[in-house]
Amino acid sequence: MYHGPVxxxxxxxxxxxxxxxxxxxxRGWRDFITDRGPAGNMPLTVQDGLPNPHGxxxxxxxxxxxxxxxxxxxxxxxxxxxxxxxxxxxxxxxxDSHVAGLHNPYLATELAxxxxxxxxxxxxSRDQRLVSSILVASQLPExxxxxxxxxxxxxxxxxxxxxxxxxxxxxxxxxFHPIYAAAEETGRPIAxxxxxxxxxxxxxxGGGNISLYLEAHTLWPQVVMTHxxxxxxxxxxxxxxxxRLLLIExxxxxxPSLLWRFDTEYKGLRREVPWLRKLPSEYVAEHVWLTTQPxxxxxxxxxxxxxxxxxxxxxxxxxxSDYPHWDADESNYVATRLPASWHRRVxxxxxxxxxxxxxxxxxxxxxxxxx
Amino acid sequence: MTIDVGSLEEFPEGRASVVMAGRTEVGIIRWSGAIxxxxxxxxxxxxxxxxxxxxxxxxxxxxxxxxxxxAAPVIACPWHGWEFNVxxxxxxxxPTVRIRTFPIRxxxxxxxxxxxxxxxx
Numbered sequence: 069m070y071h072g073p074v075x076x077x078x079x080x081x082x083x084x085x086x087x088x089x090x091x092x093x094x095r096g097w098r099d100f101i102t103d104r105g106p107a108g109n110m111p112l113t114v115q116d117g118l119p120n121p122h123g124x125x126x127x128x129x130x131x132x133x134x135x136x137x138x139x140x141x142x143x144x145x146x147x148x149x150x151x152x153x154x155x156x157x158x159x160x161x162x163x164d165s166h167v168a169g170l171h172n173p174y175l176a177t178e179l180a181x182x183x184x185x186x187x188x189x190x191x192x193s194r195d196q197r198l199v200s201s202i203l204v205a206s207q208l209p210e211x212x213x214x215x216x217x218x219x220x221x222x223x224x225x226x227x228x229x230x231x232x233x234x235x236x237x238x239x240x241x242x243x244f245h246p247i248y249a250a251a252e253e254t255g256r257p258i259a260x261x262x263x264x265x266x267x268x269x270x271x272x273x274g275g276g277n278i279s280l281y282l283e284a285h286t287l288w289p290q291v292v293m294t295h296x297x298x299x300x301x302x303x304x305x306x307x308x309x310x311x312r313l314l315l316i317e318x319x320x321x322x323x324p325s326l327l328w329r330f331d332t333e334y335k336g337l338r339r340e341v342p343w344l345r346k347l348p349s350e351y352v353a354e355h356v357w358l359t360t361q362p363x364x365x366x367x368x369x370x371x372x373x374x375x376x377x378x379x380x381x382x383x384x385x386x387x388x389s390d391y392p393h394w395d396a397d398e399s400n401y402v403a404t405r406l407p408a409s410w411h412r413r414v415x416x417x418x419x420x421x422x423x424x425x426x427x428x429x430x431x432x433x434x435x436x437x438x439x
Numbered sequence: 440m441t442i443d444v445g446s447l448e449e450f451p452e453g454r455a456s457v458v459m460a461g462r463t464e465v466g467i468i469r470w471s472g473a474i475x476x477x478x479x480x481x482x483x484x485x486x487x488x489x490x491x492x493x494x495x496x497x498x499x500x501x502x503x504x505x506x507x508x509x510a511a512p513v514i515a516c517p518w519h520g521w522e523f524n525v526x527x528x529x530x531x532x533x534p535t536v537r538i539r540t541f542p543i544r545x546x547x548x549x550x551x552x553x554x555x556x557x558x559x560x
Binding site: 303306334335336338339342347 | 496497498499500501502503504505506515519520521522530531532533
Protein backbone atom coordinates (compact mmCIF):
# COMPACT_ATOMS: atom_id res chain seq x y z
CA MET A 69 0.00 0.00 0.00
CA TYR A 70 1.00 3.59 -0.56
CA HIS A 71 -0.53 6.38 1.50
CA GLY A 72 1.49 9.38 0.32
CA PRO A 73 0.66 12.14 -2.14
CA VAL A 74 -0.17 11.24 -5.73
CA UNK A 75 0.06 12.96 -9.09
CA UNK A 76 -2.10 11.15 -11.63
CA UNK A 77 -0.74 11.81 -15.13
CA UNK A 78 -3.70 10.52 -17.14
CA UNK A 79 -7.30 11.35 -16.22
CA UNK A 80 -9.75 11.57 -19.09
CA UNK A 81 -12.36 14.28 -18.86
CA UNK A 82 -15.02 14.72 -21.46
CA UNK A 83 -18.09 16.71 -22.34
CA UNK A 84 -21.61 15.47 -21.72
CA UNK A 85 -22.75 16.33 -25.24
CA UNK A 86 -22.11 18.62 -28.21
CA UNK A 87 -24.16 21.40 -26.66
CA UNK A 88 -21.57 21.76 -23.92
CA UNK A 89 -18.86 22.55 -26.45
CA UNK A 90 -20.77 24.68 -28.96
CA UNK A 91 -20.49 27.97 -27.02
CA UNK A 92 -16.70 27.74 -27.31
CA UNK A 93 -16.76 27.56 -31.11
CA UNK A 94 -16.86 30.58 -33.37
CA ARG A 95 -20.25 31.48 -34.83
CA GLY A 96 -19.30 30.28 -38.29
CA TRP A 97 -18.06 26.88 -37.15
CA ARG A 98 -21.04 26.51 -34.81
CA ASP A 99 -23.41 27.06 -37.71
CA PHE A 100 -21.39 24.72 -39.90
CA ILE A 101 -21.75 21.99 -37.31
CA THR A 102 -25.37 22.47 -36.34
CA ASP A 103 -27.18 23.74 -39.43
CA ARG A 104 -27.66 20.37 -41.07
CA GLY A 105 -31.43 20.10 -40.72
CA PRO A 106 -32.68 16.62 -39.92
CA ALA A 107 -29.17 15.21 -40.38
CA GLY A 108 -28.27 16.57 -36.96
CA ASN A 109 -24.88 17.86 -35.89
CA MET A 110 -21.72 17.22 -37.82
CA PRO A 111 -19.84 14.40 -36.00
CA LEU A 112 -17.14 16.01 -33.87
CA THR A 113 -15.10 12.94 -32.99
CA VAL A 114 -13.39 10.20 -34.96
CA GLN A 115 -15.93 7.49 -35.63
CA ASP A 116 -13.92 4.51 -36.78
CA GLY A 117 -12.30 3.20 -33.62
CA LEU A 118 -12.24 -0.54 -33.03
CA PRO A 119 -15.01 -1.48 -30.58
CA ASN A 120 -14.08 -2.85 -27.18
CA PRO A 121 -16.27 -5.86 -26.28
CA HIS A 122 -16.72 -4.45 -22.76
CA GLY A 123 -17.08 -0.85 -23.86
CA UNK A 124 -14.22 1.56 -23.28
CA UNK A 125 -15.38 2.76 -19.88
CA UNK A 126 -15.41 1.21 -16.44
CA UNK A 127 -19.08 0.46 -15.77
CA UNK A 128 -18.93 2.07 -12.33
CA UNK A 129 -17.82 5.42 -13.73
CA UNK A 130 -21.07 6.39 -15.47
CA UNK A 131 -22.36 9.46 -13.62
CA UNK A 132 -25.61 8.87 -11.72
CA UNK A 133 -27.15 11.91 -13.39
CA UNK A 134 -26.35 10.71 -16.91
CA UNK A 135 -23.70 11.59 -19.44
CA UNK A 136 -20.57 9.64 -20.32
CA UNK A 137 -17.85 8.74 -17.79
CA UNK A 138 -15.52 11.64 -17.17
CA UNK A 139 -18.18 14.23 -17.94
CA UNK A 140 -19.35 14.93 -14.40
CA UNK A 141 -17.04 16.78 -12.03
CA UNK A 142 -18.49 15.38 -8.81
CA UNK A 143 -18.23 11.76 -10.01
CA UNK A 144 -14.72 12.25 -11.33
CA UNK A 145 -13.72 14.02 -8.17
CA UNK A 146 -15.06 11.24 -5.94
CA UNK A 147 -13.63 8.38 -7.96
CA UNK A 148 -10.37 9.73 -9.36
CA UNK A 149 -9.22 12.35 -6.88
CA UNK A 150 -10.52 11.39 -3.48
CA UNK A 151 -9.76 7.69 -3.42
CA UNK A 152 -6.24 8.71 -2.44
CA UNK A 153 -4.26 11.83 -1.71
CA UNK A 154 -4.28 13.05 -5.31
CA UNK A 155 -2.61 16.47 -5.41
CA UNK A 156 -2.72 16.89 -9.18
CA UNK A 157 -4.56 15.17 -12.01
CA UNK A 158 -3.44 15.90 -15.55
CA UNK A 159 -6.56 15.97 -17.74
CA UNK A 160 -6.18 14.30 -21.11
CA UNK A 161 -9.63 14.55 -22.76
CA UNK A 162 -11.82 11.65 -23.91
CA UNK A 163 -12.81 10.83 -27.47
CA ASP A 164 -11.96 14.42 -28.32
CA SER A 165 -8.30 13.56 -27.79
CA HIS A 166 -8.49 12.01 -31.26
CA VAL A 167 -8.99 15.42 -32.84
CA ALA A 168 -5.90 14.91 -34.99
CA GLY A 169 -7.64 11.91 -36.56
CA LEU A 170 -10.34 14.06 -38.13
CA HIS A 171 -10.16 14.42 -41.88
CA ASN A 172 -11.06 18.11 -42.00
CA PRO A 173 -7.95 19.98 -40.81
CA TYR A 174 -9.73 23.30 -40.38
CA LEU A 175 -12.54 21.86 -38.30
CA ALA A 176 -9.94 19.96 -36.22
CA THR A 177 -8.01 23.16 -35.57
CA GLU A 178 -11.14 24.98 -34.44
CA LEU A 179 -12.22 22.06 -32.26
CA ALA A 180 -8.83 21.86 -30.56
CA UNK A 181 -9.00 25.56 -29.74
CA UNK A 182 -12.56 25.29 -28.44
CA UNK A 183 -11.82 22.15 -26.42
CA UNK A 184 -8.88 23.80 -24.69
CA UNK A 185 -11.07 26.76 -23.74
CA UNK A 186 -13.80 24.38 -22.59
CA UNK A 187 -11.26 22.51 -20.44
CA UNK A 188 -10.11 25.70 -18.78
CA UNK A 189 -13.60 27.08 -18.28
CA UNK A 190 -15.51 23.97 -17.24
CA UNK A 191 -12.84 22.01 -15.36
CA UNK A 192 -9.79 23.99 -14.28
CA SER A 193 -12.00 26.68 -12.84
CA ARG A 194 -13.55 24.18 -10.46
CA ASP A 195 -10.62 22.54 -8.76
CA GLN A 196 -7.05 23.58 -8.18
CA ARG A 197 -5.95 19.96 -8.35
CA LEU A 198 -6.88 19.76 -12.02
CA VAL A 199 -4.50 20.79 -14.78
CA SER A 200 -4.99 20.21 -18.47
CA SER A 201 -3.17 19.07 -21.56
CA ILE A 202 -3.15 21.41 -24.55
CA LEU A 203 -4.90 19.58 -27.34
CA VAL A 204 -3.52 20.34 -30.80
CA ALA A 205 -4.68 19.49 -34.30
CA SER A 206 -1.39 18.43 -35.83
CA GLN A 207 -2.97 18.34 -39.29
CA LEU A 208 -1.79 21.95 -39.48
CA PRO A 209 1.41 22.20 -37.43
CA GLU A 210 1.79 25.97 -37.65
CA UNK A 211 -1.78 26.43 -36.41
CA UNK A 212 -1.04 23.92 -33.65
CA UNK A 213 2.02 25.94 -32.66
CA UNK A 214 -0.11 29.08 -32.47
CA UNK A 215 -2.54 27.26 -30.19
CA UNK A 216 0.31 26.29 -27.86
CA UNK A 217 1.53 29.88 -27.74
CA UNK A 218 -1.99 31.07 -26.96
CA UNK A 219 -1.71 29.26 -23.62
CA UNK A 220 1.79 30.52 -22.87
CA UNK A 221 0.71 32.46 -19.79
CA UNK A 222 -1.57 29.81 -18.30
CA UNK A 223 0.60 27.55 -16.15
CA UNK A 224 -2.29 25.13 -15.67
CA UNK A 225 -2.14 24.15 -19.34
CA UNK A 226 0.81 21.96 -18.62
CA UNK A 227 1.73 19.95 -21.71
CA UNK A 228 1.12 19.52 -25.42
CA UNK A 229 -0.62 16.25 -26.17
CA UNK A 230 -0.30 14.24 -29.37
CA UNK A 231 -2.45 11.14 -29.92
CA UNK A 232 -3.51 10.43 -33.50
CA UNK A 233 -1.20 11.01 -36.42
CA UNK A 234 -2.80 12.67 -39.44
CA UNK A 235 0.36 12.42 -41.52
CA UNK A 236 2.27 9.56 -43.08
CA UNK A 237 5.41 10.15 -41.06
CA UNK A 238 5.84 9.53 -37.34
CA UNK A 239 6.19 12.35 -34.85
CA UNK A 240 9.95 12.93 -35.20
CA UNK A 241 9.59 14.07 -38.81
CA UNK A 242 10.40 17.76 -39.42
CA UNK A 243 6.84 18.47 -40.49
CA PHE A 244 5.92 18.30 -36.78
CA HIS A 245 8.76 20.56 -35.64
CA PRO A 246 6.76 23.81 -35.48
CA ILE A 247 4.84 22.15 -32.65
CA TYR A 248 8.03 21.31 -30.79
CA ALA A 249 9.45 24.79 -31.34
CA ALA A 250 6.38 26.26 -29.67
CA ALA A 251 6.47 23.70 -26.89
CA GLU A 252 10.11 24.39 -26.08
CA GLU A 253 9.61 28.14 -26.36
CA THR A 254 6.71 28.07 -23.89
CA GLY A 255 8.35 25.53 -21.58
CA ARG A 256 5.75 22.81 -22.18
CA PRO A 257 6.65 19.14 -22.51
CA ILE A 258 5.28 17.00 -25.30
CA ALA A 259 3.05 14.11 -24.20
CA UNK A 260 2.49 11.30 -26.67
CA UNK A 261 -0.59 9.36 -25.62
CA UNK A 262 -0.82 5.78 -26.83
CA UNK A 263 -4.04 4.46 -28.17
CA UNK A 264 -4.18 5.75 -31.70
CA UNK A 265 -3.84 2.23 -33.13
CA UNK A 266 -7.03 1.46 -34.97
CA UNK A 267 -8.22 5.05 -34.71
CA UNK A 268 -5.82 7.20 -36.58
CA UNK A 269 -5.71 7.80 -40.26
CA UNK A 270 -3.45 6.27 -41.50
CA UNK A 271 -3.56 3.07 -39.45
CA UNK A 272 -0.72 3.19 -37.03
CA UNK A 273 0.41 -0.38 -36.55
CA GLY A 274 3.14 -1.83 -38.71
CA GLY A 275 2.61 -4.91 -40.79
CA GLY A 276 -0.98 -4.21 -41.75
CA ASN A 277 -4.30 -2.95 -40.55
CA ILE A 278 -5.52 -4.58 -37.37
CA SER A 279 -9.15 -5.60 -37.07
CA LEU A 280 -9.68 -6.70 -33.47
CA TYR A 281 -9.49 -4.67 -30.28
CA LEU A 282 -7.33 -7.38 -28.73
CA GLU A 283 -4.75 -6.71 -31.44
CA ALA A 284 -5.01 -2.98 -30.93
CA HIS A 285 -4.60 -3.10 -27.17
CA THR A 286 -1.76 -5.59 -27.26
CA LEU A 287 0.09 -3.45 -29.78
CA TRP A 288 -0.49 -0.13 -27.98
CA PRO A 289 3.24 0.32 -27.33
CA GLN A 290 4.18 -0.33 -30.96
CA VAL A 291 2.89 3.05 -32.05
CA VAL A 292 4.74 4.83 -29.26
CA MET A 293 7.94 2.92 -30.03
CA THR A 294 7.71 4.20 -33.60
CA HIS A 295 7.30 7.79 -32.47
CA UNK A 296 10.13 7.54 -29.93
CA UNK A 297 12.60 6.11 -32.44
CA UNK A 298 11.50 8.79 -34.90
CA UNK A 299 11.98 11.55 -32.32
CA UNK A 300 15.56 10.56 -31.63
CA UNK A 301 16.59 9.63 -35.18
CA UNK A 302 15.42 12.93 -36.63
CA UNK A 303 17.36 14.83 -33.97
CA UNK A 304 14.39 16.46 -32.25
CA UNK A 305 16.36 16.66 -29.00
CA UNK A 306 19.37 18.17 -30.79
CA UNK A 307 17.17 20.79 -32.42
CA UNK A 308 15.13 21.43 -29.26
CA UNK A 309 17.53 20.61 -26.41
CA UNK A 310 15.18 21.80 -23.66
CA UNK A 311 12.26 19.67 -24.84
CA ARG A 312 10.95 16.92 -22.54
CA LEU A 313 8.81 14.02 -23.66
CA LEU A 314 6.28 11.99 -21.69
CA LEU A 315 5.00 8.70 -23.09
CA ILE A 316 1.50 8.06 -21.75
CA GLU A 317 -0.45 4.81 -21.74
CA UNK A 318 2.09 2.66 -23.46
CA UNK A 319 3.50 0.73 -20.50
CA UNK A 320 7.23 0.81 -20.03
CA UNK A 321 8.84 -2.63 -19.86
CA UNK A 322 9.43 -2.70 -23.61
CA UNK A 323 11.81 0.23 -23.47
CA PRO A 324 15.03 -1.51 -22.30
CA SER A 325 15.12 -3.97 -25.18
CA LEU A 326 14.22 -1.25 -27.68
CA LEU A 327 17.10 0.88 -26.43
CA TRP A 328 19.56 -2.00 -26.50
CA ARG A 329 18.63 -2.52 -30.10
CA PHE A 330 18.54 1.20 -30.92
CA ASP A 331 22.03 1.81 -29.51
CA THR A 332 23.40 -1.15 -31.43
CA GLU A 333 21.85 -0.02 -34.69
CA TYR A 334 23.08 3.53 -34.18
CA LYS A 335 26.68 2.37 -33.86
CA GLY A 336 26.53 0.91 -37.34
CA LEU A 337 24.32 3.54 -38.97
CA ARG A 338 25.60 6.79 -37.46
CA ARG A 339 26.61 7.90 -40.94
CA GLU A 340 22.94 8.38 -41.78
CA VAL A 341 22.31 10.65 -38.80
CA PRO A 342 25.52 12.60 -38.13
CA TRP A 343 23.51 15.22 -36.24
CA LEU A 344 23.17 12.82 -33.31
CA ARG A 345 25.87 13.37 -30.71
CA LYS A 346 24.90 10.73 -28.19
CA LEU A 347 23.66 7.19 -28.03
CA PRO A 348 19.86 6.93 -28.34
CA SER A 349 19.67 5.64 -24.78
CA GLU A 350 21.43 8.79 -23.58
CA TYR A 351 18.80 11.00 -25.21
CA VAL A 352 16.11 8.95 -23.52
CA ALA A 353 17.84 9.24 -20.15
CA GLU A 354 17.92 13.02 -20.50
CA HIS A 355 14.61 13.80 -22.18
CA VAL A 356 12.04 11.02 -21.82
CA TRP A 357 9.70 9.94 -19.02
CA LEU A 358 6.98 7.30 -19.06
CA THR A 359 3.71 6.78 -17.26
CA THR A 360 2.97 3.46 -15.62
CA GLN A 361 -0.33 2.39 -17.11
CA PRO A 362 -0.96 -0.21 -18.41
CA UNK A 363 1.81 -1.65 -16.28
CA UNK A 364 3.19 -4.87 -17.74
CA UNK A 365 2.45 -7.93 -15.62
CA UNK A 366 5.29 -10.42 -15.45
CA UNK A 367 4.84 -13.93 -14.03
CA UNK A 368 7.07 -12.94 -11.11
CA UNK A 369 6.82 -9.37 -9.87
CA UNK A 370 10.62 -9.08 -9.70
CA UNK A 371 10.94 -9.70 -13.42
CA UNK A 372 9.26 -6.49 -14.50
CA UNK A 373 11.03 -4.59 -11.74
CA UNK A 374 14.37 -5.78 -13.04
CA UNK A 375 13.48 -4.70 -16.57
CA UNK A 376 12.31 -1.29 -15.42
CA UNK A 377 15.51 -0.96 -13.46
CA UNK A 378 17.40 -0.87 -16.77
CA UNK A 379 15.72 2.44 -17.58
CA UNK A 380 16.08 3.77 -14.04
CA UNK A 381 12.37 3.23 -13.54
CA UNK A 382 12.39 4.55 -9.99
CA UNK A 383 13.21 8.01 -11.34
CA UNK A 384 11.70 7.73 -14.81
CA UNK A 385 8.16 6.43 -14.24
CA UNK A 386 5.18 8.61 -13.34
CA UNK A 387 1.97 7.08 -12.05
CA UNK A 388 -1.09 7.28 -14.29
CA SER A 389 -4.52 5.76 -13.74
CA ASP A 390 -6.24 6.24 -17.12
CA TYR A 391 -9.51 6.87 -15.27
CA PRO A 392 -12.32 6.19 -16.30
CA HIS A 393 -11.24 3.68 -18.92
CA TRP A 394 -11.84 -0.03 -18.60
CA ASP A 395 -8.13 -0.81 -18.19
CA ALA A 396 -7.38 1.86 -15.57
CA ASP A 397 -4.71 1.01 -12.97
CA GLU A 398 -5.59 1.85 -9.37
CA SER A 399 -2.73 3.33 -7.38
CA ASN A 400 -3.01 0.65 -4.68
CA TYR A 401 -2.64 -2.02 -7.32
CA VAL A 402 0.39 -0.35 -8.91
CA ALA A 403 1.92 -0.09 -5.44
CA THR A 404 1.77 -3.86 -5.09
CA ARG A 405 3.68 -4.32 -8.36
CA LEU A 406 6.57 -1.92 -7.72
CA PRO A 407 9.16 -1.89 -4.93
CA ALA A 408 8.17 0.17 -1.90
CA SER A 409 11.38 2.14 -2.27
CA TRP A 410 10.11 3.45 -5.64
CA HIS A 411 6.65 4.47 -4.45
CA ARG A 412 7.05 8.09 -3.45
CA ARG A 413 9.04 8.89 -6.56
CA VAL A 414 6.73 7.08 -8.98
CA UNK A 415 3.49 8.31 -7.43
CA UNK A 416 4.59 11.88 -6.78
CA UNK A 417 8.13 13.16 -7.03
CA UNK A 418 8.96 12.18 -10.62
CA UNK A 419 5.93 13.99 -12.03
CA UNK A 420 6.68 16.91 -9.71
CA UNK A 421 10.11 17.25 -11.32
CA UNK A 422 8.86 16.58 -14.84
CA UNK A 423 6.34 19.40 -14.71
CA UNK A 424 8.63 21.68 -12.72
CA UNK A 425 6.32 22.04 -9.73
CA UNK A 426 7.17 22.60 -6.08
CA UNK A 427 5.71 20.17 -3.54
CA UNK A 428 4.70 23.08 -1.30
CA UNK A 429 2.49 24.45 -4.08
CA UNK A 430 0.39 21.31 -4.33
CA UNK A 431 -2.30 21.67 -1.74
CA UNK A 432 -3.34 18.57 0.21
CA UNK A 433 -6.67 17.00 -0.66
CA UNK A 434 -9.59 18.90 0.86
CA UNK A 435 -7.95 22.29 0.44
CA UNK A 436 -7.80 22.28 -3.34
CA UNK A 437 -11.35 22.78 -4.54
CA UNK A 438 -12.01 26.34 -5.57
CA UNK A 439 -14.86 28.21 -3.98
CA MET B 440 59.94 -3.19 -33.24
CA THR B 441 60.13 -1.03 -36.37
CA ILE B 442 59.21 -2.86 -39.55
CA ASP B 443 59.67 -1.74 -43.16
CA VAL B 444 56.34 -2.54 -44.82
CA GLY B 445 57.13 -1.21 -48.30
CA SER B 446 57.76 1.86 -50.38
CA LEU B 447 55.41 4.82 -50.17
CA GLU B 448 54.31 4.33 -53.79
CA GLU B 449 52.84 0.96 -52.87
CA PHE B 450 50.19 2.68 -50.76
CA PRO B 451 47.83 4.73 -52.93
CA GLU B 452 46.19 7.86 -51.60
CA GLY B 453 42.63 7.43 -50.25
CA ARG B 454 42.84 3.69 -49.73
CA ALA B 455 43.46 1.27 -46.88
CA SER B 456 46.07 -1.32 -47.78
CA VAL B 457 46.64 -4.35 -45.58
CA VAL B 458 50.17 -5.57 -44.90
CA MET B 459 51.77 -7.97 -42.46
CA ALA B 460 54.06 -6.15 -40.05
CA GLY B 461 55.74 -9.09 -38.44
CA ARG B 462 52.81 -11.16 -37.23
CA THR B 463 50.46 -8.21 -37.04
CA GLU B 464 47.93 -7.43 -39.76
CA VAL B 465 48.11 -3.69 -40.25
CA GLY B 466 46.09 -1.34 -42.41
CA ILE B 467 48.15 1.45 -44.01
CA ILE B 468 46.09 4.47 -44.96
CA ARG B 469 47.12 7.56 -46.88
CA TRP B 470 44.77 10.51 -46.66
CA SER B 471 45.32 14.14 -47.58
CA GLY B 472 49.09 13.92 -47.33
CA ALA B 473 49.15 12.05 -44.03
CA ILE B 474 49.77 8.38 -43.44
CA UNK B 475 48.22 6.21 -40.74
CA UNK B 476 48.59 2.64 -39.48
CA UNK B 477 45.69 0.87 -37.80
CA UNK B 478 44.71 -2.63 -36.87
CA UNK B 479 43.20 -4.37 -39.86
CA UNK B 480 40.85 -6.26 -37.56
CA UNK B 481 37.72 -4.65 -36.13
CA UNK B 482 37.46 -4.59 -32.37
CA UNK B 483 33.74 -5.43 -32.54
CA UNK B 484 33.46 -8.93 -34.01
CA UNK B 485 36.84 -9.35 -35.66
CA UNK B 486 35.70 -8.20 -39.10
CA UNK B 487 38.13 -7.24 -41.92
CA UNK B 488 38.08 -3.55 -41.05
CA UNK B 489 40.29 -2.37 -43.90
CA UNK B 490 38.01 -3.87 -46.53
CA UNK B 491 35.46 -1.31 -45.39
CA UNK B 492 34.82 2.12 -46.83
CA UNK B 493 37.36 4.84 -46.10
CA UNK B 494 35.87 8.30 -46.25
CA UNK B 495 35.83 11.74 -44.77
CA UNK B 496 33.80 11.94 -41.59
CA UNK B 497 30.23 13.03 -42.14
CA UNK B 498 29.03 15.52 -39.61
CA UNK B 499 26.19 18.00 -39.11
CA UNK B 500 25.50 21.23 -37.36
CA UNK B 501 21.79 20.55 -37.15
CA UNK B 502 19.31 17.78 -38.00
CA UNK B 503 19.02 17.29 -41.73
CA UNK B 504 22.42 18.77 -42.52
CA UNK B 505 25.22 16.71 -44.07
CA UNK B 506 28.72 18.20 -43.84
CA UNK B 507 32.13 16.71 -44.63
CA UNK B 508 35.14 16.93 -42.33
CA UNK B 509 38.03 16.17 -44.69
CA ALA B 510 40.54 16.43 -41.87
CA ALA B 511 39.06 13.42 -40.12
CA PRO B 512 39.16 10.22 -42.18
CA VAL B 513 37.07 7.40 -40.85
CA ILE B 514 36.90 3.78 -41.80
CA ALA B 515 33.65 1.80 -41.55
CA CYS B 516 33.91 -1.91 -40.90
CA PRO B 517 32.15 -3.95 -43.60
CA TRP B 518 30.66 -6.02 -40.81
CA HIS B 519 27.99 -3.88 -39.03
CA GLY B 520 29.30 -0.47 -40.12
CA TRP B 521 31.12 0.63 -36.98
CA GLU B 522 33.12 3.77 -37.87
CA PHE B 523 36.53 4.54 -36.42
CA ASN B 524 38.64 7.66 -36.54
CA VAL B 525 41.72 6.58 -38.45
CA UNK B 526 44.04 8.98 -36.61
CA UNK B 527 43.00 8.18 -33.05
CA UNK B 528 41.44 4.73 -33.44
CA UNK B 529 38.38 5.90 -31.53
CA UNK B 530 34.87 4.79 -32.47
CA UNK B 531 32.92 7.80 -33.69
CA UNK B 532 30.08 7.16 -31.26
CA UNK B 533 32.18 6.38 -28.16
CA PRO B 534 35.86 7.33 -27.76
CA THR B 535 36.33 4.61 -25.14
CA VAL B 536 35.87 1.97 -27.88
CA ARG B 537 38.96 1.85 -30.06
CA ILE B 538 40.96 -0.03 -32.62
CA ARG B 539 44.73 -0.26 -32.32
CA THR B 540 46.81 2.39 -34.03
CA PHE B 541 50.54 2.14 -34.64
CA PRO B 542 53.27 4.78 -34.97
CA ILE B 543 54.17 5.16 -38.62
CA ARG B 544 56.72 7.27 -40.52
CA UNK B 545 58.21 7.53 -43.96
CA UNK B 546 62.01 7.38 -44.15
CA UNK B 547 63.79 7.68 -47.48
CA UNK B 548 60.61 6.69 -49.28
CA UNK B 549 60.11 3.60 -47.12
CA UNK B 550 57.08 3.18 -44.82
CA UNK B 551 58.12 2.18 -41.31
CA UNK B 552 55.62 0.85 -38.74
CA UNK B 553 56.25 0.26 -35.06
CA UNK B 554 54.18 -2.68 -33.96
CA UNK B 555 55.39 -3.13 -30.41
CA UNK B 556 54.22 0.25 -29.12
CA UNK B 557 50.56 -0.22 -28.47
CA UNK B 558 48.13 2.65 -28.71
CA UNK B 559 44.51 2.00 -28.00
CA UNK B 560 43.22 -1.50 -27.23
